[in-house]
Amino acid sequence: MLKVSVISPESVLFEGEASSVVAPAYDGEIGILENHAPLMTLLGTGSLRLGGAGADKRFNIEGGFLQVVENNVRIVTEKATAA
């Protein structure tokens, strides 16, 4: 499982586990699964989806970056709302 946190300037919107992450990178969508190589990418505007055992979680995000280190995924974005 991936440990995911979604962080906006005002608060931490989500912190928990997910099996997959699909994020809008600056040049198109990027998908992250377990054991991904360390990665940092800029984010664009669009919807972020966290796949889990239950229903998917969705957020609308704008700008910021996504960072993957050792199955920890951190999405730090300027604007984020749960969708």
Add this chain to the structure above:
Amino acid sequence: MAKGRELKGRIKSVENTRKITRTLEMVATSKMKRAQDRVAAARPYANSLAEVIAGLYSPDLAERFPLLRQPAKINRAAVILLTSNRGLAGGFNSNLIKEGRNLLRRLDGEGVETQLHVVGKKGLGYFKYIGREVASSRIDITDRPTAQNAAELVDGLIDQFASGAIDAVYVVYSKFISSLSTPPTSVQILPVTPPAAKGPRPDYLLYPSAEAILVELLPLYVRNAVYRGLVENEAAFQSAQRTAMKNATDNAGDIINVLRRTYNRARQAQITQEIAEIVGGSAALEG
């Protein structure tokens, strides 16, 4: 009983004042709690940004990024002074204004041209009163400042700094260390002082590139510094107001005690006098 009635009136009026200050104290206490939570909630974002920028930064990049440009000499600077819209918070606003004026005086002394940006009615009122020119002012930021507010405040200054129109930007706000310690502070937010890196940076795949990421993240970092100033200032304001109102409530209690004592003494003196008169009168009748 003329004096007694007067005292009764004063006791009533101080009691009413105490009712008001106590209510304000309770309101400020609950607002402070919320503001404090917001300060805490803002921390992960600030830490993540600082960590990443520290990881990507290297001194030779500084030459090429406008926001990291270290001017040889500061000729023009902008100061953002954060104050509150409301008073009744003891020395909160005057401390901030004093800190702001000290900074302005120091910059003036160094021959720096300054432009002042004021947030909050209290600061604006003061600078209007002393007749200092204010470059811009905002009085519509609520007790729940948003990241959007911070962006609106500082984006123009970021552009000016990048184009070289100004050489430094400072923010003056009350740092929220704890509810009892909220010293007014001045922080230089531009040029960006990169945070110190902790440990070696992991070997990332970087998209599109370290530089492109840095270019995008530096303005975020500056905006976030202002946002933190706003939320910490708000928390500091609420705690200052709570302290001020608590002191006022305690003080009103003391005054009520003194007034009651005076009132009771006057009442007793009068009763004693009446008894003495009656006793004297009946003694005279008995002859």
